[in-house]
Amino acid sequence: xxxxxxxxxxxxxxxxxxxxxxxxxxxxxxxxxxxxxxxxxxxxxxxxxxxxxxxxxxxxxxxxxxxxxxxxxxxxxxxxxxxxxxxxxxxxxxxxxxxxxxxxxxxxxxxxxxxxxxxxxxxxxxxxxxxxxxxxxxxxxxxxxxxxxxxxxxxxxxxxxxxxxxxxxxxxxxxxxxxxxxxxxxxxxxxxxxxxxxxxxxxxxxxxxxxxxxxxxxxxxxxxxxxxxxxxxxxxxxxxxxxxxxxxxxxxxxxxxxxxxxxxxxxxxxxxxxxxxxxxxxxxxxxxxxxxxxxxxxxxxxxxxxxxxxxxxxxxxxxxxxxxxxxxxxxxxxxxxxxxxxxxxxxxxxxxxxxxxxxxxxxxxxxxxxxxxxxxxxxxxxxxxxxxxxxxxxxxxxxxxxxxxxxxxxxxxxxxxxxxxxxxxxxxxxxxxxxxxxxxxxxxxxxxxxxxxxxxxxxxxxxxxxxxxxxxxxxxxxxxxxxxxxxxxxxxxxxxxxxxxxxxxxxxxxxxxxxxxxxxxxxxxxxxxxxxxxxxxxxxxxxxxxxxxxxxxxxxxxxxxxxxxxxxxxxxxxxxxxxxxxxxxxxxxxxxxxxxxx
Amino acid sequence: xxxxxxxxxxxxxxxxxxxxxxxxxxxxxxxxxxxxxxxxxxxxxxxxxxxxxxxxxxxxxxxxxxxxxxxxxxxxxxxxxxxxxxxxxxxxxxxxxxxxxxxxxxxxxxxxxxxxxxxxxxxxxxxxxxxxxxxxxxxxxxxxxxxxxxxxxxxxxxxxxxxxxxxxxxxxxxxxxxxxxxxxxxxxxxxxxxxxxxxxxxxxxxxxxxxxxxxxxxxxxxxxxxxxxxxxxxxxxxxxxxxxxxxxxxxxxxxxxxxxxxxxxxxxxxxxxxxxxxxxxxxxxxxxxxxxxxxxxxxxxxxxxxxxxxxxxxxxxxxxxxxxxxxxxxxxxxxxxxxxxxxxxxxxxxxxxx
Ligand SMILES: Cc1cc2nc3c(=O)[nH]c(=O)nc-3n(C[C@H](O)[C@H](O)[C@H](O)COP(=O)(O)O)c2cc1C
Ligand code: SF4
Ligand code: SF4
Ligand code: SF4
Numbered sequence: 001x002x003x004x005x006x007x008x009x010x011x012x013x014x015x016x017x018x019x020x021x022x023x024x025x026x027x028x029x030x031x032x033x034x035x036x037x038x039x040x041x042x043x044x045x046x047x048x049x050x051x052x053x054x055x056x057x058x059x060x061x062x063x064x065x066x067x068x069x070x071x072x073x074x075x076x077x078x079x080x081x082x083x084x085x086x087x088x089x090x091x092x093x094x095x096x097x098x099x100x101x102x103x104x105x106x107x108x109x110x111x112x113x114x115x116x117x118x119x120x121x122x123x124x125x126x127x128x129x130x131x132x133x134x135x136x137x138x139x140x141x142x143x144x145x146x147x148x149x150x151x152x153x154x155x156x157x158x159x160x161x162x163x164x165x166x167x168x169x170x171x172x173x174x175x176x177x178x179x180x181x182x183x184x185x186x187x188x189x190x191x192x193x194x195x196x197x198x199x200x201x202x203x204x205x206x207x208x209x210x211x212x213x214x215x216x217x218x219x220x221x222x223x224x225x226x227x228x229x230x231x232x233x234x235x236x237x238x239x240x241x242x243x244x245x246x247x248x249x250x251x252x253x254x255x256x257x258x259x260x261x262x263x264x265x266x267x268x269x270x271x272x273x274x275x276x277x278x279x280x281x282x283x284x285x286x287x288x289x290x291x292x293x294x295x296x297x298x299x300x301x302x303x304x305x306x307x308x309x310x311x312x313x314x315x316x317x318x319x320x321x322x323x324x325x326x327x328x329x330x331x332x333x334x335x336x337x338x339x340x341x342x343x344x345x346x347x348x349x350x351x352x353x354x355x356x357x358x359x360x361x362x363x364x365x366x367x368x369x370x371x372x373x374x375x376x377x378x379x380x381x382x383x384x385x386x387x388x389x390x391x392x393x394x395x396x397x398x399x400x401x402x403x404x405x406x407x408x409x410x411x412x413x414x415x416x417x418x419x420x421x422x423x424x425x426x427x428x429x430x431x432x433x434x435x436x437x438x439x440x441x442x443x444x445x446x447x448x449x450x451x452x453x454x455x456x457x458x459x460x461x462x463x464x465x466x467x468x469x470x471x472x473x474x475x476x477x478x479x480x481x482x483x484x485x486x487x488x489x490x491x492x493x494x495x496x497x498x499x500x501x502x503x504x505x506x507x508x509x510x511x512x513x514x515x516x517x518x519x520x521x522x523x524x525x526x527x528x529x530x531x532x533x534x535x536x537x538x539x540x541x542x543x544x545x546x547x548x549x550x551x552x553x554x555x556x557x558x559x560x561x562x563x564x565x566x567x568x569x570x571x572x573x574x575x576x577x578x579x580x581x582x583x584x585x586x587x588x589x590x591x592x593x594x595x596x597x598x
Numbered sequence: 599x600x601x602x603x604x605x606x607x608x609x610x611x612x613x614x615x616x617x618x619x620x621x622x623x624x625x626x627x628x629x630x631x632x633x634x635x636x637x638x639x640x641x642x643x644x645x646x647x648x649x650x651x652x653x654x655x656x657x658x659x660x661x662x663x664x665x666x667x668x669x670x671x672x673x674x675x676x677x678x679x680x681x682x683x684x685x686x687x688x689x690x691x692x693x694x695x696x697x698x699x700x701x702x703x704x705x706x707x708x709x710x711x712x713x714x715x716x717x718x719x720x721x722x723x724x725x726x727x728x729x730x731x732x733x734x735x736x737x738x739x740x741x742x743x744x745x746x747x748x749x750x751x752x753x754x755x756x757x758x759x760x761x762x763x764x765x766x767x768x769x770x771x772x773x774x775x776x777x778x779x780x781x782x783x784x785x786x787x788x789x790x791x792x793x794x795x796x797x798x799x800x801x802x803x804x805x806x807x808x809x810x811x812x813x814x815x816x817x818x819x820x821x822x823x824x825x826x827x828x829x830x831x832x833x834x835x836x837x838x839x840x841x842x843x844x845x846x847x848x849x850x851x852x853x854x855x856x857x858x859x860x861x862x863x864x865x866x867x868x869x870x871x872x873x874x875x876x877x878x879x880x881x882x883x884x885x886x887x888x889x890x891x892x893x894x895x896x897x898x899x900x901x902x903x904x905x906x907x908x909x910x911x912x913x914x915x916x917x918x919x920x921x922x923x924x925x926x927x928x929x930x931x932x933x934x935x936x937x938x939x940x941x942x943x944x945x946x947x948x949x950x951x952x
Binding site: 303458462465468470497500503 | 643645646647648651659660662665666667683684687688691692694695724725727728749750752768769771772773774775776777
């Protein structure tokens, strides 16, 4: 389908319709919405430009829950509709476009504006504005200026500019990008490589996917600049095969860049050759780890190897290699075109720039957000996120994905940056941010995260392979009401040793969710083990079902649902649960229409 | 740069090291013990078992000795309370997924895991949980593979890929379910395996054992007799393991100058001939159409006489020697010397053909 549909007819000056066609938008039916706009406008003979906007479920919007989002822009004035379906299109066209009266009841509400206005969008703004399948659109917003400028400089000058920006790797560890490039540049060895890490294996993380889907050329440009800086003539994008749309857009972008001589021999009419290959990852989380990733590109099983030697001296095929995350690289063109100093005006002195987070969990506004580093956690949760769902109270925020840690509500004023997060026992990780309220059981939550890392361990080293398995088993028994007296100590002992003794970052961080929840919510573990109670009423086996006399309306649905005859009930009598017979299956809880089962 | 001498201290003992040497290697040379399960001198350093963690002054986290290169003035401590505790926990974790049936295990007395659990007083009870219960693999003529005893040190897979380059086995699966196996779990067979037994030779536990030696004697009952392989001229050494005057198996001689413990299928498993009834043990001389057993002196005298008379009657060009490629280079040299200087003939050749 063509990206732009030009329609002939009576002129409505400067009319543009932007429809969100990201993964989220597509799922919500944006294709049908576009077709309907097309049909309606055509039938009315109106000429307009329909742009597939945003192309990912976040970029411009972030408001995943409100797709399909549509901008109607007349004379430069945008009005944004939410929850648009094909059958709403006719009214929008008739009232808004023909009569000039926006359909007020379908426009986005104030949360939408809060959500956007409080963010600082450097990367995501571009993502939303341009057609990712058209290199001209990127060039129109000064795309590839940074690369052109860099190639006219000495590689060390490029490195210096990036160093000046203070850019730290967005892949999790926050290593200074300028320093990494300098190490790689100075390492003896030929050829050298630059790799873009687009493996993004954390459950719930999709910032890198969004960037590639929304603005693949920024990543390519970042790689050209990085490749030139470190002295590489070949780059790889290691991207998970589960991202077909991102892969497709990347391929289109690479082809377009080659046609323009932005990739290939003597690019930008310089003496520099550079090209990029795509390597599909098979979906192993550990393949995001630098050494495992390189082995995987080499065609071997993705096993991490100990460092030293570091990848910058002995990386892919044993040659000096710079590995950078998608978001890191997407920042680079901006740094080169607008200057490192400009970049450093965002964020704080040691944590410059912005970071994209995936805000999820029990928060009102979920989605991808971009904020300056160092922003207080509170602002993210309450100003951008709109606070906790159902106005419950905040319990904790988990950052850093499955190997991150928990930040209790009492630390809500802390700044969100690399150093503060690791100081509190969590980490930046890929930028996951899960909000939890009083209905979240911290033991259950850490069990969930550990189950992920345990199953994704590569199996190479003992502490991670068997240690996380044993920790998981202990958590399982605690949540099932079989916890033992010394289980908390055992978890701490195992967790500490696994962190110390594991080979790679996966094992070294896997115990974080458990250790940090024990640190801040030890009493919840104790309640499970010693009192047989799950304070958040999440762990099924620890629930004690009772019927509330107050709420019971004597309908008998629970009586009929119970598979173990534990409920006594007769017509016009309140139900009573016999704890000795109850098997805690929860069937009565699900069956009660009046929430009378507690 | 490459041969710059570096001085380090391990447990306060000063050691001179070569550039690029690892801490483990330096310690071994200096006779300092550091426990490990995944290290084998024949293989690239791996860093998988995490037992060789040591404390390096100024570094907050413990470092694996096997992959940490020495650095000038580095100060290493091989045993601290916290390191012993980590090691003990690692051994306990291993034992928590181990059958612990040492009493009938083929490897008893020759098992690093057993030694370590003794040394650290470790057992698997504290971390007891799910245990593997996988079928034992007896699906080939030479090698028994009991995955339940495998500790995933990766030595078998590495030796098969790095040294033998057969690529028969590799790590499969992930996390707790990772284990070394052939592709698709097929039996080791002539299609995919050399049967060199290199994997068995490197396995530190009873997971991989020689089928032929099974039940024929514990390590401490066996007398090791160093010998040179008689199958080819390479000159590999190995140890014949002898019990009650009979060879019950062959084990690697890691200090052997030629092969460093490596062997092929013939050297490791081709020892049946030693006790074969069909084996010729004395020289035989043909008398009419029968063979007669004679002494070595008698046999040599007979051959010498025959050569002498042939040389006298027909001259040097009528005689020659054809040597075997199972002989060593030295033996082949001697035979050519004999032919050229004693027989004064150039008729000398060897069966080696490519
Ligand atoms: C288990 C594990 C998984 C990782 N996954 C990713 C990933 O999906 N994407 C990523 O960019 N970095 C990932 N990393 C971090 C990379 O190893 C590496 O530090 C990063 O790509 C370097 O780029 P940067 O300097 O731009 O951050 C992972 C690390 C570990 C230990
Ligand atoms: S820490 Fe885990 S993932 Fe990393 S090498 Fe060890 S077993 Fe593999
Ligand atoms: S016998 Fe040799 S070829 Fe076969 S699996 Fe073992 S090491 Fe590999
Ligand atoms: S079979 Fe033996 S050598 Fe192979 S990984 Fe297991 S324990 Fe190590």
